[in-house]
Amino acid sequence: MKNKKCPMCEKGMLLEVDNIVSEMDGYIFIEKGQRCTECREEFIHEKNAQRTIEVAKKLGIWPQPLKLHRSLSKSGRGLVLRIPSDLEKDFKLKAGESVSISKVGNKIVIEPED
Numbered sequence: 450m451k452n453k454k455c456p457m458c459e460k461g462m463l464l465e466v467d468n469i470v471s472e473m474d475g476y477i478f479i480e481k482g483q484r485c486t487e488c489r490e491e492f493i494h495e496k497n498a499q500r501t502i503e504v505a506k507k508l509g510i511w512p513q514p515l516k517l518h519r520s521l522s523k524s525g526r527g528l529v530l531r532i533p534s535d536l537e538k539d540f541k542l543k544a545g546e547s548v549s550i551s552k553v554g555n556k557i558v559i560e561p562e563d
């Protein structure tokens with residue numbers, strides 16, 4: 450098999466390696482992939498990367514999506530926002546609990562109060 454040219458520097462060749470180290474929140478992952486002989490850029494094989502993501506998710510260190518989309522529903526006196534269940538668990542929110550709502554620029558920030 451002919452080695453592929455590096456898409457980053459377009460000079461080096463990609464060599465198969467099995468010691469790509471990535472660190473996430475203090476956890477070390479060793480993966481198989483390719484490394485460029487020139488710029489040392491590393492490319493993790495898709496299958497390996499996918500597995501690492503799975504493991505990271507199980508460990509709870511994979512970053513959560515930053516934006517969640519929810520629509521507001523109308524209730525008697527105003528609008529109601531449903532908190533996504535993963536955030537509910539993360540912040541240990543309970544019905545009846547108070548939160549503070551503040552306006553920061555064009556954002557609405559909801560903070561749990563304890």
Ligand SMILES: [Zn+2]
Pocket residue numbers: 455456457458459460461485486487488489490
């Ligand atoms: Zn390169």
